[in-house]
Amino acid sequence: MEFVSTRDREGKGYSFTKAALKGLAPDRGLFVPKSIPALSSEYTQEKGLGYEAYTILKPFFESDESEGDLLDITRKAFSFPLSMHADGGKDTLELYYGPTCSFKDFGARFLAFLLDSVLKKSGEKKTILVATSGDTGSAVASAFSECENISVKLLFPKDGVSERQKKQLTCWKGTSVSSYEVDGTFDDCQKMVKDAFMDPEYSSSLSSANSINIGRLMAQMVYYFHASFLYEAKYGEKPIVIVPSGNVGNVTAAYYAKEMGAPIRRLIIATNANRSVEDYISSGKFTPRASIRTLANAMDVGNPSNLERLFDLFPTYEVFKQNVKAYYAMDDKIEDTIRRVYDEKGYVICPHTACGEFVRRMWFRDEPTIVVSTAHPAKFDKIVEPLIGRKIAIPESLYGMIKSDSDYKEIGKDYHELFN
Numbered sequence: 001m002e003f004v005s006t007r008d009r010e011g012k013g014y015s016f017t018k019a020a021l022k023g024l025a026p027d028r029g030l031f032v033p034k035s036i037p038a039l040s041s042e043y044t045q046e047k048g049l050g051y052e053a054y055t056i057l058k059p060f061f062e063s064d065e066s067e068g069d070l071l072d073i074t075r076k077a078f079s080f081p082l083s084m085h086a087d088g089g090k091d092t093l094e095l096y097y098g099p100t101c102s103f104k105d106f107g108a109r110f111l112a113f114l115l116d117s118v119l120k121k122s123g124e125k126k127t128i129l130v131a132t133s134g135d136t137g138s139a140v141a142s143a144f145s146e147c148e149n150i151s152v153k154l155l156f157p158k159d160g161v162s163e164r165q166k167k168q169l170t171c172w173k174g175t176s177v178s179s180y181e182v183d184g185t186f187d188d189c190q191k192m193v194k195d196a197f198m199d200p201e202y203s204s205s206l207s208s209a210n211s212i213n214i215g216r217l218m219a220q221m222v223y224y225f226h227a228s229f230l231y232e233a234k235y236g237e238k239p240i241v242i243v244p245s246g247n248v249g250n251v252t253a254a255y256y257a258k259e260m261g262a263p264i265r266r267l268i269i270a271t272n273a274n275r276s277v278e279d280y281i282s283s284g285k286f287t288p289r290a291s292i293r294t295l296a297n298a299m300d301v302g303n304p305s306n307l308e309r310l311f312d313l314f315p316t317y318e319v320f321k322q323n324v325k326a327y328y329a330m331d332d333k334i335e336d337t338i339r340r341v342y343d344e345k346g347y348v349i350c351p352h353t354a355c356g357e358f359v360r361r362m363w364f365r366d367e368p369t370i371v372v373s374t375a376h377p378a379k380f381d382k383i384v385e386p387l388i389g390r391k392i393a394i395p396e397s398l399y400g401m402i403k404s405d406s407d408y409k410e411i412g413k414d415y416h417e418l419f420n
């Protein structure tokens, strides 16, 4: 099995492990599987999520240097549950039972244990640099904090993160994760990361773990198989799966799962007011936009980085339009949906999940559906609690992060300060 660049499908192929280590293809395209295999007959849900993940990912690791370690890696990465919140076929897939309470824990942990496993064998050490304004940073820090051969430097903008987010980004004292508060914006943080990667003094020891890394993306196929098979067995039909999206990595993983044979009738992208995918589908012309701030801030993306993979999968506008549908929810609809779902069902959802739920209620009311719930509502207490008029219980792992001491360094905009 080979992974190739979206910009050169006939070019050099890389193993899964090599592609995950590199992050970005040398021509700056994104790694994609050269072909998508059929689901193996070994697939089973009987032996736990770690084993299930192993049976799904195994064909992608054929003759890969990590093939023999894959089961160990998936067992360590998929060590927490997911849950289907059933509601008569209008079900919700809760993906927030990992250490940092968002679906990003699945991909970040798989990538972390994969990289740690290869580096342990070669005896190399690497440093992961991440610029973050929210969920990604904490998921990456948490995942890599368990790795022996990898340390993490986390950069976040002063005044660019909420109180609770800052706690999650700075609670890593005593681990290999160091946090840096940059006197600048998120863009400044990203520029520092880019500059460090360009500097020959540091570049060979650096690695990235952002959402375009194929290692994070492919691991996210696992819960789409799990949920769609469960749904089909329970209701006797294939679900439409609605995915709250920003960089569209999560939904791209769902498309790969569907291509591989997951029983999904169709996939729907739900966005917030950042509507570049909707606009492309209606106009046939893709225009990247500056991102707009919304209540679902992990989806505030004007130029979705994984769209390049969807264009690779559906290469013409006609084919794209047949396969990709997208609908958006403005902030007032997000609030309204959180309130209604609580009033009607006593069920609490986060602002991102609310985009998906709004799309279901608006466009797919009478269809068999799964909405993907991407984060625990307690992460967005300031938004959700006033709408439902009560406190949300904090999951234990989140509480652990919030109550531990903050430890971080304040730095300026010069990336050299990261290495002092």
Ligand SMILES: *Cc1c(COP(=O)(O)O)cnc(C)c1O
Residues within 6 Å of the ligand: 102, 103, 104, 135, 136, 211, 244, 245, 246, 247, 248, 249, 250, 251, 298, 299, 352, 374, 375
């Ligand atoms: C990252 C994130 C998303 C968006 O996922 P993409 O893969 O970027 O489309 C949605 N919801 C939450 C809570 C997230 O953290």
